[in-house]
Amino acid sequence: MLTPLQAREWDLPKAAHLLNRAGFGGTPDEIKAFCELGLNRAVQLVLDGPDDSTQFPKPAWAQPRNMLEMRQEMMLMAPDDRKAVQQDIQKQYRQDDLDLINWWLGRMRYSDNPYREKMTLFWHGHFATSVQKVHDTFLMWQQNETLRQHAFGNFGLMLKAISRDPAMLIWLDTRESRKDHPNENFAREVMELFTLGIGNYTEEDVQQGARAFTGYRIDPRDESFRYAPFQHDDGEKQFLGQSGPFSGDNVLDIILQQPACAKYIVKKLWEFYAYEDPNPALVNALAWNFRMTNYEIRPLMSAILRSGEFYSQDAVRTQIKSPVQWVVQTGKVLETGMARPMVTLNALRELGQVPFAPPNVKGWDGGRSWITTSTLLYRYNMANFAVGNGPLHIDTPRPGLANVNNPGHGQPLDVLNYEGPNFEKIIPPQVRSDPKRLIAYLCFRLFQDPLTPRDTQPFIQYASDHGPNPGDDALRELLHLMMSTPQYQLT
Amino acid sequence: MSDSDHIIEPHTSTLHTRREFLRTSMLGAAVSLSLPVFLQKTFFTLDAMAADSAVQTATGKDGPILIVLQLAGGNDGMNTVIPYADDAYYQARPVIGIAKDSVIKLNDYAGLNPKLAGLKGLYDEGNLSVLQGVGYPNPNRSHFRSTEIWQTASDADITVPYGWLGRYFDSCCQGADPTVGVAIGNQVPQSFASATPTGVSFSRPEQYRWLNGDKSGASEQIYREMNEPEMDMRTLDENDGGSIGSLAGPSAAPGGHRESTLEFLQRTALDAQVSSDKVLAIARKFPASVSYPRTALADSLNLVGRMIAGGLATRVYYVSQGGYDTHTNQVATHTRLMGELNDALVAFAQDMKKQGNFGRVMLMTFSEFGRRVTQNASNGTDHGAAAPMFIMGGGVKAGLFGQYPSLTALNAGDLAYNVDFRSVYATILDRWLRAPSREVLGRQFPLLNLV
Numbered sequence: 001m002l003t004p005l006q007a008r009e010w011d012l013p014k015a016a017h018l019l020n021r022a023g024f025g026g027t028p029d030e031i032k033a034f035c036e037l038g039l040n041r042a043v044q045l046v047l048d049g050p051d052d053s054t055q056f057p058k059p060a061w062a063q064p065r066n067m068l069e070m071r072q073e074m075m076l077m078a079p080d081d082r083k084a085v086q087q088d089i090q091k092q093y094r095q096d097d098l099d100l101i102n103w104w105l106g107r108m109r110y111s112d113n114p115y116r117e118k119m120t121l122f123w124h125g126h127f128a129t130s131v132q133k134v135h136d137t138f139l140m141w142q143q144n145e146t147l148r149q150h151a152f153g154n155f156g157l158m159l160k161a162i163s164r165d166p167a168m169l170i171w172l173d174t175r176e177s178r179k180d181h182p183n184e185n186f187a188r189e190v191m192e193l194f195t196l197g198i199g200n201y202t203e204e205d206v207q208q209g210a211r212a213f214t215g216y217r218i219d220p221r222d223e224s225f226r227y228a229p230f231q232h233d234d235g236e237k238q239f240l241g242q243s244g245p246f247s248g249d250n251v252l253d254i255i256l257q258q259p260a261c262a263k264y265i266v267k268k269l270w271e272f273y274a275y276e277d278p279n280p281a282l283v284n285a286l287a288w289n290f291r292m293t294n295y296e297i298r299p300l301m302s303a304i305l306r307s308g309e310f311y312s313q314d315a316v317r318t319q320i321k322s323p324v325q326w327v328v329q330t331g332k333v334l335e336t337g338m339a340r341p342m343v344t345l346n347a348l349r350e351l352g353q354v355p356f357a358p359p360n361v362k363g364w365d366g367g368r369s370w371i372t373t374s375t376l377l378y379r380y381n382m383a384n385f386a387v388g389n390g391p392l393h394i395d396t397p398r399p400g401l402a403n404v405n406n407p408g409h410g411q412p413l414d415v416l417n418y419e420g421p422n423f424e425k426i427i428p429p430q431v432r433s434d435p436k437r438l439i440a441y442l443c444f445r446l447f448q449d450p451l452t453p454r455d456t457q458p459f460i461q462y463a464s465d466h467g468p469n470p471g472d473d474a475l476r477e478l479l480h481l482m483m484s485t486p487q488y489q490l491t
Numbered sequence: 492m493s494d495s496d497h498i499i500e501p502h503t504s505t506l507h508t509r510r511e512f513l514r515t516s517m518l519g520a521a522v523s524l525s526l527p528v529f530l531q532k533t534f535f536t537l538d539a540m541a542a543d544s545a546v547q548t549a550t551g552k553d554g555p556i557l558i559v560l561q562l563a564g565g566n567d568g569m570n571t572v573i574p575y576a577d578d579a580y581y582q583a584r585p586v587i588g589i590a591k592d593s594v595i596k597l598n599d600y601a602g603l604n605p606k607l608a609g610l611k612g613l614y615d616e617g618n619l620s621v622l623q624g625v626g627y628p629n630p631n632r633s634h635f636r637s638t639e640i641w642q643t644a645s646d647a648d649i650t651v652p653y654g655w656l657g658r659y660f661d662s663c664c665q666g667a668d669p670t671v672g673v674a675i676g677n678q679v680p681q682s683f684a685s686a687t688p689t690g691v692s693f694s695r696p697e698q699y700r701w702l703n704g705d706k707s708g709a710s711e712q713i714y715r716e717m718n719e720p721e722m723d724m725r726t727l728d729e730n731d732g733g734s735i736g737s738l739a740g741p742s743a744a745p746g747g748h749r750e751s752t753l754e755f756l757q758r759t760a761l762d763a764q765v766s767s768d769k770v771l772a773i774a775r776k777f778p779a780s781v782s783y784p785r786t787a788l789a790d791s792l793n794l795v796g797r798m799i800a801g802g803l804a805t806r807v808y809y810v811s812q813g814g815y816d817t818h819t820n821q822v823a824t825h826t827r828l829m830g831e832l833n834d835a836l837v838a839f840a841q842d843m844k845k846q847g848n849f850g851r852v853m854l855m856t857f858s859e860f861g862r863r864v865t866q867n868a869s870n871g872t873d874h875g876a877a878a879p880m881f882i883m884g885g886g887v888k889a890g891l892f893g894q895y896p897s898l899t900a901l902n903a904g905d906l907a908y909n910v911d912f913r914s915v916y917a918t919i920l921d922r923w924l925r926a927p928s929r930e931v932l933g934r935q936f937p938l939l940n941l942v
Contacts, residue, residue: 173818173869181868185818188633198636203903316751350675362635368755373669373691373763374699374705376756380714381702389704458713465709477705484701485717486756 001285002307010039014311016448020491021048021273021319022305023114024154025329027426028445043305047152047298049113056107059263062141071220096137100350101355102341104144108328109338114444119151120144120274121300121324124355127162127194128363129171131356139167139223140356148417155265155295156256159194163248164225166218172361172371176214179233191255191363200260201240208237212251213293256295262287266300273304274315276367282309317490320370324349325491326379330386333445334421334479339385343418350378371489383483387476421479423472432470446482447490455487532576555886555923558795558808558854559656560755560788561680562832564815565634568861569876570825571607572621572895576600579898583865587817587822587872597621601895606829609837610881618840618849619883620941622915623893626877626908630860632833634816634874637859642681644913644932655916656807657685658931659924664689664806669762670769673798674809675791681767683809689752689760691766694775696794700767720761773801782844789835799852806924815858832856836883843885850885853923853942855915861906864898880915886923888941914939 005014015035019026023046026034034042074082108117124147131140143165150158162168168186169175177183187209191201215232218225237246257262266287270278275401290300304310321329331338338344348354352375353364364370384390416419431441439459441452443450450456459482466474570587574580575594594602595611601623603611613619629647633636640647644655653661656672660683664671672683672690683690693699703710750758777800783789791810798805812832817824836854843849861878877896896906914936917928922942929935 176819176869178868183818183867183869184873193634198633203632320752320756350677360634368752369678371756371759372674372677373759373766374677374693376759377699377701377763377767378677381698384702384704387704389702393895455717458716461708464711473704477703477710480703481710481713481717483712484703486753486760489756490752 002282002303002309004306005039005308005311007039009308009311011035012044013316013448014039015042017311017316018042018046018305019327020448021310023118023442024108024325025332025448025491027333027335027442030332031448039306041303046115046305047302049115052107052111052113052116055110055112056103059099059103059141061099061137066136066222067220069221078197093135095136097131097140097356098341100131100141100188101345102338103141104355105324105328105344106338108324109331116148116151119297120148121355122269123147123151123402125272125358125363125366125378126268127168128358128361129167130358130360134167134170136167136170136223138172139170143167144356145195150297152298152301153296155290155297156252159190159252159256160249162194163190163213163252164216166223166225169218169225174213175218177210177214177216178231179211182207182214182233184210186210186213187251187447188251193362195255195261195264196258196276197260197264200258200264204238205240208239209251211235211237212239212246212375213248216248257285259291262291262295265295266290269300270304272366273301274310275318278309317447318488319330320367321491322364322366322370323348323353324355324374326351326382326489329491330383330483334386335426336386336419336421339418343385347378347382351375351382377421380484383488384480385418386420387479387483388418388478391477420476423475427475433468435460435467438463440471442479442482446479451487455485503807522629549620553851554806555925556799556806556808556848556852557919557924558792558810558852559680559682560854560856561809561811562628562815562828562856562858563638563811564817564858565830565860565862565874566815566858566878567817567821567825567872568858568875569864571604571829572597572601572623573604574600574895574898575602577898579864583898585866586870587866597891601891604826604829606826607833609833610883613837613840613883614889615788617889618885618887619881620887620889621891622880622882622910622939622941623891624896624906624909625857625880625893625912625915626860626906627911627913628908630876630902630905630908632860632874633874635858641857641859641912643684644916652684654680654682654684655931656680656809657681657689659807659920659926660689661685661687662931663924663926664939670766670802670803670805672809673795673803673805675794676811681810681811683807688755691762693766693770694791694794696770700771701764715764718757718764738821769803770798773798773803777801779842780845781838783838783842784831784834786835787848788831788832789838792830792835792839793842796839796846799843799848800846817862818867818871818873821871836881840883853882853884853887853919855919856881857912863905864901865904876902877908878906882915882941886942892939892941910939911936913940918942 001389011457012031012035016025016031019031019034037045074085104117108114108121111117124144127143127147129140129143131137134140143162146161146165147158150161163174163186172186173183174186177186184206188206189292191205191209192198211233215228215230217228217231228278233270234245236243239246239251240258242254244250246254263283267283270283270286286303289303293299309315327344345354351371358364426445427438427441431437440450440458442459443456459478462478462481463470463474466478470478527852556826569580569584570589573589573594575591575596576599581588589604592598593605595608597600597611597614610619614621627640627647631640631647639645639650642654643651645651669689674680674683674692676692676694678694679690701711701714703714705711774797777797779793779797780799780800783793788810795808795810800809812828814824814828839854840849843852857880858878860874860876862872862875864875867873883936893910896909898906901907913932916934917932918939918941920926920928920931921938
């Protein structure tokens with residue numbers, strides 16, 4: 001079982017660790033303020049952060065459309081007009097998709113409650129759904145809101161909401177599933193990836209489960225979930241050792257009774273927030289409580305974030321930043337504005353994590369899979385751009401998301417209206433004259449860790465060679481150097 | 492023999508191995524002993540071609556090359572190699588079946604998708620073999636698990652940590668030169684996973700380098716120091732891997748040294764730095780010799796062609812084409828994919844012939860599974876089992892291998908395999924790459940008469 005962290009053990013490095021993992025990090029001042037809350041109030045803030053919905057109002061495109069009416073209108077058009085209208089719709093979609101990504105990245109970056117956004121990012125990777133198949137910005141946004149609403153709530157309720165979520169109905173073909181031809185896609189993935197994990201069900205369970213999810217439809221008049229009883233198979237099913245005329249919700253309830261479900265979710269959460277390959281005894285203990293408390297997420301997260309294990313050497317600075325974490329946290333620590341959406345989209349694509357476009361239903365593998373020779377060099381070059389050293393050579397294949405996981409060709413994009421950090425603001429004058437003090441300050445800002453003398457020595461050398469009081473150009477390159485390191489990839 | 496017996500455990504950290512390689516190769520010796528670090532870039536650039544002498548002693552300058560092409564998502568084998576003479580095919584696929592008269596016949600039973608005319612040309616000239624009914628016992632229908640089985644060449648009921656190509660690298664190349672395995676794109680496939688990690692990835696050579704804002708070179712020097720940890724001779728000893736490992740990360744996994752996350756990052760940074768110099772130099776000197784179509788797959792093969800022309804010391808290239816998971820309205824999607832596959836392979840074959848390297852290359856396609864015999868309610872197909880593979884190259888024995896699986900005597904609703912994919916791997920390892928397949932695959936699989 002977990003050992004709770006004692007309040008007196010709480011200090012600046014631990015506060016920085018919690019802010020990095022439960023949110024997207026912060027500036028030195030933000031870390032200090034977070035530390036001053038103390039352990040209990042800091043964790044409380046993570047679990048019950050302020051509501052940011054007035055800060056982020058519903059975007060204009062976040063409205064359902066009457067597909068039936070649109071289709072009927074199109075039918076009446078001359079073929080050429082219809083084609084033109086279809087092209088306009090596609091173009092608008094691509095623009096809206098880009099807005100959607102930027103909207104969420106902005107929320108992660110600027111929200112008063114970044115903790116809920118981080119949790120939502122976890123659930124998005126868990127119930128991984130891609131706009132590349134769904135092709136509907138509103139539905140993707142709506143799913144994101146559903147995940148946000150349940151982020152710290154009840155896993156069972158979230159699972160049931162997701163089973164009816166129109167984007168999911170498209171993504172895993174549930175809307176195609178009929179009584180006489182059940183589609184197995186959702187039934188398989190709900191067990192393999194959303195709840196139990198492979199090995200905890202049989203092919204027979206997949207086929208029987210698929211029958212229970214027949215009759216789920218999307219109403220073309222307002223894109224809402226609709227249940228079509230005549231397409232539902234209400235016959236007797238044998239599922240995970242039980243039998244009855246199960247509905248989809250019954251099947252999910254049976255899944256939630258399985259001990260494997262709580263273990264699967266707990267392990268995934270632990271790996272996302274703390275570290276990989278946790279001790280099975282730790283997972284089992286948390287999973288038992290999770291199942292016994294009816295899958296309430298908030299108490300589970302409270303136990304994780306208050307545990308000594310979460311703040312141990314196995315956890316602190318052992319995680320590779322995800323591309324989204326890298327981009328959002330870099331904006332926060334350098335206190336820059338956001339780059340143009342196309343620049344960020346391209347970077348995230350190159351780095352392997354475009355929100356709303358996971359590579360497949362398994363989501364992102366994370367961990368070491370983020371890093372290859374090409375993505376590591378790209379991170380270093382993204383740092384060059386972030387500090388304001390000049391444009392990133394990027395490819396803009398086709399606008400929008402059409403080929404986010406399959407990049408094509410393009411030309412360099414003009415990125416001149418990005419300014420980089422304000423050095424007056426992020427590096428106080430009093431630390432600039434002493435290279436050691438300057439590097440110590442920057443290490444806290446960038447790494448929240450002093451690093452080893454061996455690691456910092458080249459930076460101190462560079463600062464000395466350009467000092468005393470290095471100018472903006474030298475500081476810019478110094479920041480770039482410090483970010484062009486294995487250490488900057490860790491959090 | 493248990494499955495773990497053949498896994499080669501590293502004796503020292505890979506970071507150490509890699510530094511050792513740099514030090515002992517002509518290139519690396521010059522770098523670490525005599526040249527100021529800021530001159531390295533120039534040196535690397537000038538020397539990239541001559542680097543053959545150092546690097547290719549390990550791999551053989553004229554050695555065979557394998558290109559693995561993954562058709563990701565589960566290619567519908569029955570609409571790729573079509574059993575056009577079987578009524579059961581048209582009964583099972585009334586909407587998505589390919590009309591008999593448009594099939595490109597290979598024999599009186601099976602033929603190719605109409606989009607694969609270029610492959611038929613290669614088949615006729617003796618440079619393509621078509622393997623029918625390839626799969627494995629107890630097939631798994633999960634994309635992820637079945638991909639893992641193909642990538643690691645494991646039995647379906649166990650998982651193994653390393654990939655089949657990674658074990659080949661361990662067995663033959665000792666993890667010395669990271670460019671022995673190259674994946675085009677931003678991901679390294681699971682098949683490259685090895686005890687002494689090897690393999691680099693890139694997609695655009697001109698961007699595969701470190702940019703900076705300091706024209707004096709001082710910044711570049713520090714960057715190289717930071718990302719080539721402990722390159723100087725005084726600190727090169729057996730223990731430095733351990734001292735790095737102690738800085739961070741969970742303790743080593745039971746049963747051997749596991750790189751810490753920081754060590755993993757440091758090693759990747761070193762691999763990136765060394766390979767980027769070579770790749771960029773080759774890319775600048777060797778444009779494509781033929782014109783390729785403008786698709787992602789053709790781009791990838793074009794890049795492979797340029798690297799082969801430039802003599803990058805690579806034994807295995809890995810490329811992929813996605814989009815094969817055709818659950819709904821599959822005909823349009825699958826037809827497009829077949830066309831892109833055909834056109835890219837034809838261009839690559841022409842490129843290799845023009846370079847005079849066609850006899851040195853073998854390209855193998857695979858997909859994690861085929862699809863169900865019967866179309867589904869959405870005019871698509873669900874996950875299935877056995878499927879065909881293509882092997883292309885100047886050195887292959889052309890022809891149609893294996894039996895087309897029966898469309899009526901099914902295994903749990905799917906085609907039953909008659910060639911184990913590991914027999915294909917074994918043949919490629921033993922007869923093409925000249926590596927001991929028994930050691931790499933853990934047991935001896937029957938060889939096929941492909942090479």
